[in-house]
Amino acid sequence: MISGKKITAVIPSYNAGKTLTKTIQAIPPNIVDEIIVINDGSSDNTVEIAKNFGAIIVSHQSKRGYGAAQKSGFREALKNGAEIIILLHADFQYDPTCLPDLAKPLALGKADVCFGSRMHSKKSALQGGMPWWRFIANITLTFVEDSVLQLGLTEYHTGYRAYGRELLLRIPFEKNSDNYVFDTEMFAEIRLGHFCVAEVPIPTRYLKESQSPNLRQCIVYGFTTLGVLIKYLLQISYLKKYPQFEIKK
Numbered sequence: 001m002i003s004g005k006k007i008t009a010v011i012p013s014y015n016a017g018k019t020l021t022k023t024i025q026a027i028p029p030n031i032v033d034e035i036i037v038i039n040d041g042s043s044d045n046t047v048e049i050a051k052n053f054g055a056i057i058v059s060h061q062s063k064r065g066y067g068a069a070q071k072s073g074f075r076e077a078l079k080n081g082a083e084i085i086i087l088l089h090a091d092f093q094y095d096p097t098c099l100p101d102l103a104k105p106l107a108l109g110k111a112d113v114c115f116g117s118r119m120h121s122k123k124s125a126l127q128g129g130m131p132w133w134r135f136i137a138n139i140t141l142t143f144v145e146d147s148v149l150q151l152g153l154t155e156y157h158t159g160y161r162a163y164g165r166e167l168l169l170r171i172p173f174e175k176n177s178d179n180y181v182f183d184t185e186m187f188a189e190i191r192l193g194h195f196c197v198a199e200v201p202i203p204t205r206y207l208k209e210s211q212s213p214n215l216r217q218c219i220v221y222g223f224t225t226l227g228v229l230i231k232y233l234l235q236i237s238y239l240k241k242y243p244q245f246e247i248k249k
Helices: 020-025 046-053 064-079 094-107 124-126 133-149 165-170 180-190 216-235
Strands: 007-013 035-039 056-060 084-087 111-115 161-164 197-201
Touching: 007 020, 007 064, 007 094, 020 180, 035 046, 035 064, 046 056, 056 133, 064 084, 064 165, 064 180, 084 094, 094 111, 094 161, 094 197, 124 133, 133 180, 133 216, 161 165, 161 197, 180 216
Parallel strands: 007 035, 007 084, 035 056, 111 197
Antiparallel strands: 084 161, 111 161
16 A cells, blocks of 8 residues: 555456566565456466466456456456556566556545656667657657647556546546557546646566567557547537546536
């Protein structure tokens, strides 16, 4: 706990047997009260590893997607009374030792959501192994997204996030995509809900075991991201309403 807040780590996992052990082992002690591993239809030993660490396991019978895994994880965390829910990838691409840095702004009441950014230092992102084409795409899409959403973030493509309980209860995340664009939809909902946003720098770490989207998936993700921005603009212009953008009071 930090400031007496119950903190839960949600770890979406698909065939993460090679990296899940070191991911969980690297989480700082006495910070996380509960670990929830979402087994998204894995065929390896992901479940056995999660059991060895005493994690709560939520399993999908078949692979349903990154967004679907988050939905299952957030649903379980909220049911169990989590006050701060931290999204952590199972492939060790994001440094678990940064977890307290993401949780602290929420625990101290200074933010409703906190994002870990690899792009605070562009040089460090490249030195950390981010492929050049992904680096350029990240900068370009982040510029476009911030121009529309105006959250003042240096990166809109991080998978390292801390959400407050109230935010997740007010945002209709269940109506979001089951795939990677889920994260972009969350940004739009956060902007529409006028939530307080924080950002902390995190190191960039690309490993051969990392499960990042391939080039084709990134291209699809880029276009679907633009689609979310168009929907957001239509919503705030009162030209069309989308159920996923109806934020609870």
